[in-house]
Amino acid sequence: MFRRRRHAEEETAPVVAEVAEEPTARTSGPWDAQDAYPEAERVDLGGLLLPIGPRFEIQLSVTGDHIDGAIVLVEESALRVQAMAAPKRSGIWGEVRAEIAREVTAAGGTVQEQEGPFGAELAARMPQAPGEAPQPVRYLGIDGPRWLLRAMISGRAALDSTAAEIVENVVRDIVVVRGDEPMPPRETIHLRLPAEARQAMEQQAAPQGELRPFERGPEITETR
Known part of the structure; x- marks a missing residue:
């Protein structure tokens, strides 16, 4: 990428100040916390x-003591999302995508790359129990400023375009809160x-009182 100029050229060539590139404004989500993203009803999970929606x-x-991802269930579809740190100057979806393809193949599944609404994605079929049809799964990845949002779509939305649009719109409305602290690439946010x-969990632990964590909206549970 960088070539050493000959000494004579260095003496005669004008000095040009290096101008840092301005970050390109995002016109659609998923959004970074620093973006001017549109207002919507969202649940604050920190990172x-x-x-959220009434049918969600x-x-x-949960892995160990940390919550490392969220799963949105809507009708017959599931969307799992996870955010991880990435280098400032380059995205990592390309290499992560290649690793996922190798893992699917090693597990006995099939996978092919295709173009989706967020760029390159993977369409896979994962093996199930003997006698069961392989499970269709889509793997999406969106590189943001110092983060990667990784998503996995399964169920009806993996094949049906109408169902897929619902979960894809969820991805478009996600806001990633990367934070300013240094993190090694691929560390989960x-x-x-x-x-x-x-507050609902604290009330549930108490011996008295009726538990009503959500009068409306989604139910939140943990999976380990």
């Missing part, structure tokens, strides 16, 4: 602001329970 059920994926859910 993600996740859009939200589950939180941890999530947290929203304040309402934490």
